[in-house]
Amino acid sequence: MSRFEVIRDPLWNNIRLEPEALAVLDTPAVQRLRYVRQLGHAFLVYPGATHTRFEHALGAYHLARRVVAELTDADSAEGLAIRLAALLHDIGHYPFSHALEEAGLPRHETLASRHLTAGALATTLERLGVPAARLLPLIQGTSPAPLSGIVAGSLDVDKLDYLSRDATMCGVPYGVIDVDRLLTSLTLADGRLALHSKGLAALESLLFAKYQMYRNVYWHHAVRSATAMFKRLVRRAIAAGRVTPDEIAVATDDGLSHELQQRDQTGLARALRERRLAKRALDIPGTELPTETADWPARDPDLQQRVEERLARELGLGADELFLDFPAKPEMLDVAIPVVGRAGSAAEHLGLPRVAAELHRSAQRLRVFALSPVEVPARAIVELVTWPREEVEARLEGERALLSAAGWPSAAS
Helix, strand or coil, rough: CCCCCCEEECEEEEEECCCHHHHHHHCCHHHHHHECCCCCHHHHCCCCCCCCCHHHHHHHHHHHHHHHHCCCCCHHHHHHHHHHHHHCCCCCCHHHHHHHHHHCCCCCCCCCCHCCCCCCHHHHHHHHCCCHHHHHHHHHHCCCCCCCCHHCCCCCCHHHHHHHHHHHHHHCCCCCCHHHHHHEEEECCEECCCCCEHHHHHHHHHHHHHHHHHHHHCCHHHHHHHHHHHHHHHHHHCCCCCCCHHHHHHCHHHHHHHHHCCCCCCHHHHHHHCCCCCEEEEEHHHHCCCCCCCCCCCCCCCHHHHHHHHHHHCCCCCCCCCCEECCCCCCCCCCEEEECCCCCEHHHHHHHHHHHHHHHHHHHHEEECCCCCCCHHHHHHHCCCCCCHHHHHHHHEEEECCCCCCCCCCCCC
């Protein structure tokens, strides 16, 4: 009889781990995930949010195992690849959640290859007959395999676990999902993962849970303030040569925090440690903003920092005392999975094309955080985030004020 172990889990109760999974878990690259918190600085707001990427990886493996057992032979080569890809889907994750991707570092899916192709993990995968070349396309969402959507897709086990786990550990009622109904509604149709129509209501609950979690947890004002401060801290450390992106990629939360506290000239490391967060100087709901806003505040960290530094100067603040925050995730409610026996995708059957953009706007907030009291002109900031990247760059390079453009006398003028 094959050796296996059962791990107790607060979300799924008992998680069974087969010999292959146990071998993968006992490698340094996977053990690192025990020390990388799932939600970054959210524990500063929700004290219970100290769960880790390791727990999430176990949960994703557990759900993948259930789906694979329903749809194919779980012990086949394909079944093993899907299970291990689910277990390793976050292997390249940085410390502190997605903050460092926002800061301009490569996405964690891209970094997965360095962990899967070197060291004990690579040796173990080769021995198991599931090399990195087999797993990477599954993790990065580029595999044509029929079951690839279990690992990276509109309705993957990653979402099912993290939404449920994050809500449970934060102690909020927003992430309630009928996971059992969704899992039993998944099937294969025309060579790809599909959803039975009986699962549409459960899918709708997942999407609403995702919207609520972004609005109330992931984009909570204090979480975003801490994230903005941390991004600046890391970018300053990289620019000063005190730490490299390669070192960050293999660090843990505590290891990186310790490194950043050494010779920190900004004071941000200590402020974060003591929870002295930048306060809201401006906070405007997305629904009160113009329909068309620019994407550079969420997509161009270099330009964003230049804007923040200029705004701080114009308002009479220090260079590292002001943070502009306007997160965006327009694909938040995207769902492309087909529905068995019906034309069109699940998104069309749920009416999402008509409401997705508006729901995204209602989850968004335009905020300016400051470490010192300051009056921030709302009209000028709103106009600023409607300007295209080229206009903003032209003003910065031409030393033209950002705030006085809207009739606000800046401190620098």
